[in-house]
Amino acid sequence: MAAALGAALPGAAQAAPVVLVYHQVGASGGASLGIDPDALNRRIETLRRMGYRFVTASEAARAPASERVAVIQFDDGFESVYRLALPVLRAQGVPGTAYVIWSRVGQPGSLSAAQVQELRAAGWEIGAHTHAHAALADLSPAGLRRELAAPDQETGDAAPRCVAYPLNRQDARVRREARRQGLQCGVAGGPPTLGRADPMALPAPAITPWDDSLLPMRVRWGLDARAPLLLMGVTAPALDGVRGEHPATRPPLTWNPAHYELLGNGLISAAWRGERETRLAWREGAWSVNVAARRGVGPENGAYTGAGVALNVSPFTLAAGLDSSGPLLGGAVALGGYGELWGRASRLRDEWQWGWGGTFIPADYWVVTAAHDAAGTQLGLRAAVPWQSGEGRPLRLGGGYRWGEKPGPFAEAEYRVGSYAVTAELSGDASGERRFGVKFTSVW
Template identity: 70%
Template structure:
């Protein structure tokens, strides 16, 4: 199974021998505040434009970048949220340099203090800028049921008679197949998803936008050349750890993680990584390339025997069905998942367990905005859980989530959990009725 982990390491390195195109630089405020991608000074903005120009890049809008060929060296200057400082401080600099920007607006904040006005957006459009959709209220789109997605992605009526938004920037970089489909229904031609570049052809509905760092004045040529994302060290370390943890191991093989879906696609963005410690250690990676996805899982230190598991599968989406095939520690692995009309998915898998074929199935249901029900069952365990996003900090996509559930069989008993999201990252803590404690780190893009 070493090749599976090696493949995971390779995918965790978002570099390719070809130029990473397009280069998308995402900012929010201009000239105020601190942070990595949240703010940029006018002087720094000017310098980064000049750096990319010296490397042969030309500047375009998001929609133009989505249709550019891979051989075309293009760059996008993107501003999320619609802060007024973009108009006041970034617009003069970029106008002087002859560079168009793309401003993604949170429509409910338009004409509010600190945000741009309708007149200012019109002036940006007249200067060649693109005005994009950043949702109605900056909701976490992947947490919404179909009606909520429609509400958040529908362009405002105030755009009637104006050129409607043709591209969407997914708030907090969180999206999935349901979100991308709804964006298309609303007339969007492209979407910006964050994260490292695709290994193959870029999906126009999920353009990469590697995270800006405080060191970009130095690292920008490397980011432009290779598409290096801030997640690269994290993903690489995670899978090197998984590989090293399994080297020379004589511990017995065990079954796959109970809730692991090898046909993960419907609720997947461009990628997801998670690391969990709850007595055992568990890593998962999912990576999407168009209609294909690769799903990897590794378990270590399971039970008193310190059992281990490594598995991987390649999945193909044939909407609404996704089929998967791969291998794991025990032999062949097959899986399938069925989309539930925008409300989630159900899935099943089969693999060798203790010398015979064993089945597992489960699902995730999103019955209402910010509510998620999960369930799974295999030969030895059953899981049922509920997670709800607390209606607090709505403008940040309700980052605080609470939940709980019950497990039968292995680790039997009730459990409770709390999770907090910071953008596209999340940290969760879990405690069981028996006093067992666990933590989970996640990163999506």
């Protein structure tokens, strides 16, 4: 969305600040995991020619919107940052920002406490990458406090000012707890915002292996790897809707038009399970825009499109908008850091249709969901398998039951790669019919 607007209005969506995020130095491993020292040197020279001044993360969060500032960021605290990136940045007179996983300091391959102090003495900023690199948006309030607290033995008198959220996963609960821990800014990843970025969720567009050529264009227009996904999410439902008449149907059972408490900076998902469903969410400060579209529903090939604008006044969020049949209203209330309850009302065939639901996070990596509308009820439970905890436990298993329309049990498995996820679902009903579905999700 922001990238598309930026492409249409050159210069209007120029990212301020520009944040380049790397992990290992001198080793390959994906689009953003590794960078060669020579390539790092070229990136710095490119941005400098474009008029950017290099600062640390906390300085960028305080910089005026009109000033061109850039941040060179290294996540995870690999020892190669000290050996290979420090000499490059020192020769260029550029300060770096290293986000350290506190539990890994001193371990093989990671920065030692002495190296952390030397980076700080060289003008670098040392930020927090949490205690153990957990997926923060999946944690209970107690887990958030544990992960976002900085250990005194590692920081001494220099408490971190900023946090880089692991896997780019954060929400309003995470941002609030980061502020309570005294943090002044956070890096959330993702494409640039349309307005002034939230200092607790600064965007950091994904880099590409081709940035020797593409970096000037990406910086100018705010292009991110998710730009094609966002463009598809906006245009596909619209194009689908003009291909013929489709009878109006209900909103997706679990859609919350007042989505905010459990929203980071944005979300896009596309699902296929006998019908096609697309969802978009975009947050700007206390406001969010939430869009849902359904196509090919039931034997009548029904369709639904709805969009709401929501305003958060903690702990409440209120939403209003339009859908296929008329006005749309919504609301949500936060559950003290444990999730949210939500409700919506819309008109279908000249009658008001009500729906409600909730998401509850009783313990780390456990999620209980519920939803109800005129067509039926759904209850679900999902848990993360305690495997690869240092990568946010990427495998999740769950299941539940649906009553009403197409009743029966369902089971699901989700696998995450950073801020992307693929979910497979298998469901059945009393007649013995089996249905398979798949969903792709990207958050930032």
